[in-house]
Amino acid sequence: MEKLSKEILNIIKDEIWQYCETDASNIQFSQEVVNACKANLCGNYNKSWRCPPNVGEFSVLKAKYSEYGKVFVFTTVHNIEDSFDIEGMFEACKRHNRTEDKIRKLVKEYNGEVLGAGVCDVCEKCAFPYPCRFPERAKTSVEACGIDVVALASTLGINYVNGENTVTYFSAVFF
Numbered sequence: 001m002e003k004l005s006k007e008i009l010n011i012i013k014d015e016i017w018q019y020c021e022t023d024a025s026n027i028q029f030s031q032e033v034v035n036a037c038k039a040n041l042c043g044n045y046n047k048s049w050r051c052p053p054n055v056g057e058f059s060v061l062k063a064k065y066s067e068y069g070k071v072f073v074f075t076t077v078h079n080i081e082d083s084f085d086i087e088g089m090f091e092a093c094k095r096h097n098r099t100e101d102k103i104r105k106l107v108k109e110y111n112g113e114v115l116g117a118g119v120c121d122v123c124e125k126c127a128f129p130y131p132c133r134f135p136e137r138a139k140t141s142v143e144a145c146g147i148d149v150v151a152l153a154s155t156l157g158i159n160y161v162n163g164e165n166t167v168t169y170f171s172a173v174f175f
């Protein structure tokens with residue numbers, strides 16, 4: 001395991017559920033994942049600089065992240081009331097992001113990048129369509145870049161689903 005992955009574990013091991021380091025070439029991208037954003041189930045399509053279609057062209061993002069050597073993938077799992085508990089999922093996503101925030105500075109020191117879960121939450125309300133307030137801190141999700149998380153989980157032996165009344169969030173650290 002690479003030094004960065006070990007350092008990440010030192011910081012957040014107690015907060016994460018499963019993890020795996022792999023070659024970035026194992027990441028599978030799919031235009032279909034980006035297309036699914038157009039259904040706008042989360043309400044953020046075309047509302048944030050870091051969500052489709054404003055985050056960038058699928059082909060450009062795929063090329064960018066395919067150039068990294070390694071990726072450290074981790075999940076967090078959270079209890080929710082049931083599969084309709086949207087508020088519970090929202091709160092769980094915030095908890096996942098707080099865990100992820102703990103490693104962002106470290107990852108930058110390695111010239112890496114974190115792709116996480118959900119819409120960029122740096123500002124209470126995104127400045128879009130006006131210029132991004134904090135381009136150096138803005139966050140992008142794995143799905144916004146077209147990463148097929150279901151396929152990735154299967155490839156790495158990480159559970160995409162972790163039981164009834166739970167929600168699982170993924171992050172991928174490229175370096």
Ligand code: SF4
Nearest residue numbers: 120123126127132133
């Ligand atoms: S940093 Fe703020 S303005 Fe920039 S993408 Fe994130 S929420 Fe939007």
